[in-house]
Amino acid sequence: MIREQATDKRTLKTIHHSADLIVTGGGLSGVCCAITAARAGIRVILVQDRPVLGGNSSSEVRLWVLGATSHMxxxxRWAREGGVIDELLLENLYRNPEGNPLILDTILLEKVVLEPNITLLLNTAVYEVEKSALDTISGLKAFCSQNSTVYALVAPLFCDASGDGIVGFQxxxxxxxxxxxxxxxxEKFAPTAEYGELLGHSLYFYTKDTGRPVRFVxxxxxxxxxxxxxRYRRFNAQEYGCQLWWIEYGGRLDTVHDTETIKWELWKVVYGVWNYIKNSGQFPEAETMTLEWVGQIPGKRESRRFEGDYMLRQQDIVEQRMHPDAVxxxxxSIDLHPADGIxxxxxxxxxxxxxxxxxxxxxxxxxxNISNLFLAGRIISASHxxxxxxxxxxxxxxxAQAVGMAAALCTHNxxxxxxxxxxxxxxxxxKELLKTGQHIPGVTLQDTNxxxxxxxxxxxxxxxxxxxxPNGPLLPLLQSAAQMLPLPVGTVPQMTAFVTAERETTLTVELRRSSKSYNHTPDVTLETLTLALQKGKQxxxxxxxxxxxxxxxxxxxxxKNEHIQLQYSALRVTGVLSVFNKINPAVSNYGKQEPTEDIGVDTFEFWCPERRPAGQxxxxxxxxxxxxxxxxxxRNGVQRPTNQPNAWVANIEDQNPTLTLSWPTQQQISRVELRFDTDFDHPLESVIMIHPETVAPFCVQEYELCNDRQERIFRQSHNHQTSNTIRFDKPVETNSLTIHLKKKNAGETDFAPAALMEIRCYER
Known part of the structure; x- marks a missing residue:
């Protein structure tokens, strides 16, 4: 029993924590920053004001995770982000191809709590910043409403990944x-006042079919x-969740302090939309449907952006400017929305x-101007x-992974x-980022250790x-199609295609390449062939x-020629891909980007792959x-296809693909790093999208490591990740190391030869 006498005033319980780095904000940016820093050997406190991690990707908001791949x-090409975020998305694919946001919550929590260097504080909101000098933060105060506890947090370094920048602001x-x-x-695309200065918030809903009539009041x-x-005519009974990203509001308001006002307006819209779908009579298929979930907090797009020593700008993106400090x-896309939203x-x-x-x-x-404050997530130093x-x-x-590694280097030095x-x-x-699987365009890993x-x-x-x-499907050439092939310096090889014409016609074949070798936009035509076809297969x-x-x-x-069928292949190979001049309205792709005025962006065609199981x-x-x-x-320092495949690929008939590293003297190997091909071209959307597999078809799932006596020293039988780190309790003394890749069984219609992107070995 606890019994206290009446008193004038009481103070809340306070717990003190110290660390090397305090990360505020448990969205994907904060999570990836914290994990990267912790794995690099420093102590991290991760402060999250919500009950789950993931921010806009969590079950509280349910937005799919996207980046440079842009829904393909x-x-x-091959542009999915590497490192920890790649690890998280691949784990979600493996466990959750159906895109259940609740499962993603568990994956993020698991990855964080398994890191011994991370102290996680959920339901904890930072409310005060303490400073030891004008340009130096010394600590934070945070409050957890669930346990009525104040946390006093002290560290030499801080990262604000909170979205609204609560630490940086204070x-x-x-x-x-x-x-x-x-x-x-x-910036020629800088918006006018009529278009608006801020992007708004969005709030989503999920539906389900109960199998019996359901009414809605x-x-x-x-x-x-x-x-x-x-745009009310765009609503239908099939789309739900972040497919309705355009249920957006608030760009004319203060997107920090007016968030509750914005949320109420979005609630009005969501329930009004569902009333329209259920009760207007326009959607008879909705008779047996009910609302399963409506967001309680809106997903924020834009609020504060903090100033660093450089501000990213439009020209950096469009011109792909190179920076010596790229990380x-x-x-x-440069994706701006009207401030009035919906x-x-x-x-x-x-x-x-x-x-x-x-x-x-x-x-x-x-x-x-704050000497020990890192910025991560959407608040980094960038123009609107x-x-x-x-x-x-x-x-x-x-x-944010770059921030986590930077914080570790700052701490160690x-x-x-x-x-x-x-x-x-x-x-x-x-170098340290590349070693973790981070891809930095134009930068290769050079590691003397x-x-x-x-x-x-x-x-x-x-x-x-x-x-x-020619053992795949025969498909009509209803849209222009292209086969991407990597080539070295020299003469372009001769080729033979397999086609079927329904009548005499003409096939036009163009040989194209990109104006920049590291791009995959075929904007330069090298040659055009005009070929007469006879009726039939040829x-x-x-x-x-x-x-x-x-x-x-x-x-x-x-x-494209509707009278021609093109023969495809069942063989899929690392770094080899087919693309199509097709339309994807979800990312404003209508086959060709054509600005009608000079807004500082380029005109070019889109050539995009089909999703598996298509896309042969x-x-x-x-x-x-x-x-x-x-x-x-x-060992060329690149871990994914870029302007070349950057992979060792075994012969298709090789039943026991092996790669052996040998040295003239005995080595002591404590750690081996492997990188496999998990198809960096696939975006791995975390919700809504249902994926056809749980492991990328190129990924080697089983392999063994053997020493110079061909004794097995490690075996993996269920790999689904890009990055594999093998640590030996006791260093392996050997003058050779052999990796045996277990070949994926060739299916009747779809198979890929075994491939390895990278191997690295270390004494410690």
């Missing part, structure tokens, strides 16, 4: 809210006139894509226009965030691309005379065969 609707960090004018950064506050929504990348007469969004992914510099990731691209969750998470801009520190930061760099490599076989056999010779002056991908492009390669015979899948790729 742009020209950013600390006095310079910030902006709203849109810059065109003159400040020379709307609450009194439901929107009573659906025609107040100019991450983006690739979502009540606007304008389209729900205005997306403009670049021709490829772009670098994000480290100078955007810390406050310019650039924010339209960098704000999406997968990009924010990828950026007694540095502050700005200090890492020194060249020697930046090189270290980039990696024993694989000095090993002699031998392999059981090497794939040579001399044929994509082989068509493609004789090209072009030269490749640098390594890169070519697009063997077959222009175009059957081709290739002479001479393409030899770019050799063993040296496993």
């Amino acid at each position: 609707g742009n020209n950013n 600390a006095g960090a310079a910030f902006r809210m709203g849109a810059e004018n065109q003159q400040e950064f020379g 709307p609450p009194a506050y439901a929107l009573d006139d659906i025609t107040k929504i100019p 991450a990348f983006g690739g979502w 009540f606007s007469e304008k389209p729900g969004c205005n997306q403009w894509h670049s021709k490829g992914i772009y670098q994000i510099p480290y100078r955007c990731l810390y406050s310019r 226009v650039a924010f339209g691209s960098s704000r999406v969750m997968a990009t924010g998470a990828h950026v 007694d540095l502050l965030p700005h200090d890492l801009t020194e060249p020697e520190h930046l090189i270290t930061l980039q 990696d024993l694989a760099q000095t090993a002699n490599l031998s392999i059981s076989s090497e794939f040579i691309l001399n044929e994509l056999p 082989e068509v010779e493609l004789v090209f005379n072009s030269q490749m002056d640098e390594p890169g991908y070519v697009f063997v492009t077959f222009l 390669n175009i059957a081709l015979r290739i002479t001479p065969g393409i030899q770019l899948f050799g063993s040296e790729n496993v």
